[in-house]
Amino acid sequence: MARIPASERRAALVAAALIVVSRKGLAQATTRAIVAEAGMSLASFHYAFESRDELIDELISTVVAREQQAVTPEEVEGLTLFELVEAGILRYFEHLKADPEHEQAMLELTQYALRSPERQPLAAAQYEKYIALAAQSLELGAELAGARWTVPVRRVARVLIAFTDGLTLTWLVDRDDDAARAVAHAAADALTRMADTR
Amino acid sequence: MARIPASERRAALVAAALIVVSRKGLAQATTRAIVAEAGMSLASFHYAFESRDELIDELISTVVAREQQAVTPEEVEGLTLFELVEAGILRYFEHLKADPEHEQAMLELTQYALRSPERQPLAAAQYEKYIALAAQSLELGAELAGARWTVPVRRVARVLIAFTDGLTLTWLVDRDDDAARAVAHAAADALTRMADTR
DNA sequence: ATGCGACTGGGACGTTTGTCCCACTTCGTC
DNA sequence: GACGAAGTGGGACAAACGTCCCAGTCGCAT
CATH class of the missing domain: 1.10.10 (Arc Repressor Mutant, subunit A)
Known part of the structure; x- marks a missing residue:
């Protein structure tokens, strides 16, 4: 060796x-x-x-630390905020489909961390990172679409993370692609209503 | 003994x-x-x-089998569909806050079932039950509000489950009540748009 | 009362777990 | 080329695990 x-x-x-x-x-x-x-x-x-x-x-x-979510919106002009957000979520979904076991591992690690008090900061940090990344993408998306978030971006990001988490968990159980796409659509819908689409 | x-x-x-x-x-x-x-x-x-x-x-x-979600809408007239749905989700949230460890246990059991092929039907059945219960509540809600789902109720229910799952998972991590309420609001918003509120 | 099946207690078995020890080998430095 | 630190291999350890056995006891039908 x-x-x-x-x-x-x-x-x-x-x-x-x-x-x-x-x-x-x-x-x-x-x-x-x-x-x-x-x-x-x-x-x-x-x-x-x-x-x-x-x-x-x-x-x-x-x-x-190495989490580099593929949710970042493409640098495309002429799309509405809704289209950008939905496309981002669907991109995450493709990422999930490509390597479901990885996301499942993430979930297990989170649950593990939640079980011992001294490790809860680890879980919190994990989600803090998710939220920060999401917020970044949302800022960029609003800029590209020429829109403005009427709710603090951090809050929008937090809701987005909740939605993608739910999408992940339910899809891992039933592997229903159409249902997951419906979730993505509804989520993008809800999020877009937190913005002023001028 | x-x-x-x-x-x-x-x-x-x-x-x-x-x-x-x-x-x-x-x-x-x-x-x-x-x-x-x-x-x-x-x-x-x-x-x-x-x-x-x-x-x-x-x-x-x-x-x-004994899952008897407390999400069933109250029998109150004069509320909009949105208000009914949001109230239902918030009622689930109170249920979650009252016994977080129970919901955490449910999550762990689901993940456990997902890990072995012969147990995946168990996880699927668990979610099937969730969806059926949610669909029932959604039907009732629409009736009370005098509205009509324009998307198959089962699909609406599936999305609702995804949203509450995400609410659960993220709240278990950061215990942010305000954020959870924002998720509930956004979820109710998205779901209501799947109905025709006559 | 007596027999038999249902149930219980304590202790034991073999595995697998995380961890550790110790003799050995390699590497960089003088 | 000697030497100490760094790294390695194999085997061992105690503890905890799931499971099982067996002698014994209870309750009920006869």
Whole structure:
């Protein structure tokens, strides 16, 4: 086995952990399953991390940090705000369909974090990030459409996150594409009404 | 220990399991934790159930069967459809605030069911039930408000479930009541636009 | 009262879990 | 080339897990 500095091992283990959690769920993401995925020994794991919990915590933080939602509106003129918002949500939906297990993993990590008081800040940070990204896209969308949010953008973003979360959860259960598109449509509808479309 | 027929033990164990899952999460709901909550021995557990998995499966089915959402609109005349729908969602929100751990348990059970192919029908059935209940309420709401759904009620119900799910998930993370109310308002807004308010 | 099936308690089994130890090897530095 | 720090491998540990066995006890029908 190649000799790799501990810092790189941490990154490799986090990546392996994400794969295992996506594929088999958080409960099945044991230290042994993770090191097997990473192709290393248990000793290397505990040389790089103090404990499994520390790995999971870092997994959550990492995954939040690199979250680069594909919801950013395209730089297209001539579309209404509604069309832009709906297209953004539908783009997220395509992202979800392309890798459902990843979003499922995100949900599990959130629930895990919610279960222990000392980890709740992690979940909060995760959603804070989501909201910030959404707010950014919404600002851009309004600019492109020549509209103006009549409700604080942060609030609009918070509602958008709730809607996409619901879309995700329900679609993961019934995999009903048409229903998901109806949710996207209704969500875009509701959000657009928080803006002044001059 | 009192002698109790196996059928009653099953019910008692399911009830105890729900308490444990709500309080400590599904991962911590071990057979020992459950029998401790129910105040019985491990032998009684395996006399009533073949395995822990069987208990969890029955827990999911049971909990779905007794689901009696408090979202049913009040029998009040003179309210608009929008007001009725929003009031219904807010009533669900109060229900969520009253026992957040219960809803968190429901989410965990859903995710658990989604993880194994043979249990996915359970998750699907759970949501089927949600949708049916929501559809019922929506029908009644339209009747009370003298309105008519222009989209199949089932589809409206499906969207409603997505919205309340999103409301639940995001509120469980940030516990922001105002944001949840904004979600309720926006959701009611979007849903109402699927009806003809004569 | 007696027999039999239903139920219970305690203890045990084998696995799997997270964690750790220790002998060993490699690398960079003097 | 020696040396200490950094990294590795394999095996081991205790604890907790789901499950099971078995001797025993209760209740009910006869």
